[in-house]
Amino acid sequence: MPYSFYEDDHAAFRQTVRRLVERSVLPHLEEWEEARLIDRSVWKDAAAAGVLGLRVPERFGGAGADDYRFRCVIQEELAEVGAASLASGFAINEDIVGSYLVRFGTEEQQQRWLPGMATGDVVTSIAMTEPGGGSDLRGMRTTARRDGTDWVLNGAKTFITSGSSSDLVIVAARSGEADGRARLSLFLVPSTAKGFERGRKLKKLGLHAQDTAELFIDDLRLPAGALLGEEGAGFRQLTAQLPLERLSIAWRAVVAAEAALRWTLEYTRERKVFGRRLVDLQNTRFRLAELTTEVEVTRGYLERCILDLNEGTLDAVTGAKAKWWATELQNRVVAACLQLHGGYGYMDEYRISRAYADARVQTLVGGTTEIMKDIIGRDLAGPKPGRGT
Template sequence: MPYSFYEDDHTAFRHSVRGLVQRSVLPHQEEWEEARLVDRSFWKAAAGVGALGLRIPERFGGAGSDDYRFRCVIQEELAEVGAASLASGIAINEDIVASYLVRFGTEEQQRRWLPGMAAGDVVTSIAMTEPGGGSDLRGIRTLARRDGSDWVLDGAKTFITNGAGSDLVIVAARTGETAGRARLSLFLVPSTAAGFQRGRKLKKLGLHAQDTAELFFDGLRLPADALLGEEGTGFRQLTAQLPLERLSIAWRAVVAAEAAVRWTLEYTRERTAFGQRLVDFQNTRFRLAELTTEVEVTRSHLERCILDLNDGTLDAITGAKAKWWATELQNRVVGACLQLHGGYGYMDEYRISRAYADARVQTLVGGTTEIMKDIIGRDLAGPKPDRGA
């Protein structure tokens, strides 16, 4: 029996998602790009076709599904129309915040936030990166201190996806030290809390429709039940979610690359130069053959990773490998596709132009390529020998 990644349920779901994209995404992309923000009406529309809350338990209004292939379908349909900004924003809501709440949240926390997320009424973000901090989570300076039964939060975050429009933010903060190393904890911070301030909506090279912002916390007081999980377990919580988070980025990368190749094949079949179609030049055919092969091989590996994720067997190292490889591939492929478009590839009226700018951040977010390689390399090296033995 031939291998098939998707099943009938995924195909039926795709029809609904494709209709959503045609009705509620395509007509608004330029408007969102200019506003640097996706209108809240989209979230309600997405909830209406079951495209939100896939991992959220049914008792909270979600689908209660751990099958990540449904999320893969959404990513593919958004990639086909070049809606990378939206794909990234949804991933924060669905793959990160919803997963943290489902895995680590109390019944009360889940009851408060998950129904709104599934219904499209609550948009979320996660705040880890700080000014000057980059990938160094152990250097986090945002501080949460106890004051009676409450917590008081002070600090600043930057590069926060969905930061300008989110209703709930998961904030990573220091809550002490152990053996000279920072102890991190995660907090559920409503944007309505006194002391919560939004800074600039940041201007970026790409992903213009994705609202990215600075956030500030000035004496922000939180009740004891705002703590997500146990105090001091922030690193462990973050590590537990890494396979899913990195695979989410990797899948967005490969489907964006696939879409770029499809657009380019269509363009080179229609465009003529020197009396023949561009695709009839041997260089064009060879380049497209290379790109198609690279993308298909990468997709095949990621499909295996997703099935392992569904089974609960995907590890953080494999996730790191998938993330750096797929995002570097995306940049190579999209760059080559722009080249095959010639001067028109530089024009915003062609999707490849926006895809080129949108792709660049992929090797940075979720841990840079260099961080991924260091993680893999340290695992390969194994423990350092005891020189004193």
């Protein structure tokens, strides 16, 4: 019996997403790139089409859909037109902040924020990385101290996706120590809070339309109700969400590689060199065969991971494997596709040029390739039961 990853509901949803992309995304890609900012109207359009708030419970205006394959469809359709910046912004809202609120938020917190996220009125970001900190969360310097029933936060964050446009930011901060190790807590910070300031919008190699900013927190006072989850539970909360976060990045990687291959196959069928189609040259066919095989094998692995995620059985180590492999693959495939475009691949009028620049960050965000390999390696080095036990 043929294996099918998607079902009829996903096919119908794809048509909805495709219409949204054709109407509200594709015509504006160039202006977003030039402005280095995505217009907020697309969030409202996406919400009206039912493409935002998929994980938000129905009582808060969302779809209440736990099947991640619907998010996969969205990422595929955005990848096809090269809208990597928007895909990243949606992922922060849906896969990260939305998921944190649904899983760890109180009823009051959910009532305040989730309806706006489902309608496109609230754009969110998450602030973990600090200047000079990188992936070292245990070295975090942003602090949160109690002052009566309030919390007072101080620190700085950088490389924050949607940092200059978000309405709500999840901020990670040190809230104490236990056994000589930092305890992290997560806080819901409205961007209008006194003591919260946005720094410069950062210039980047790729993802130009996605605003990325520095954030500064100076004696920012929050009520007790701004604490997300339990005090000092930040590492545990992060660990619980990492499989989803990393699989989200991995899926964006593989569908971007698939799109690049489709563009390149089309180009090589039309481009002629020495009187022959480029695709008729043996080297071109061999290279496309290699890339296609790698991408299809990777997709098969990720599809299994998605189904495990739906069943609640995807673990952090498997997520790390998916993330490092798929993002490194994306960079290899896109680079090879640019090469097959020749000099035209270097021109921004061809989508492969932007895809090449957009791909580079994928091996860095959500934990670098080296961090992923360390996670896997430590798991392999850990105690294992003996054979037959």
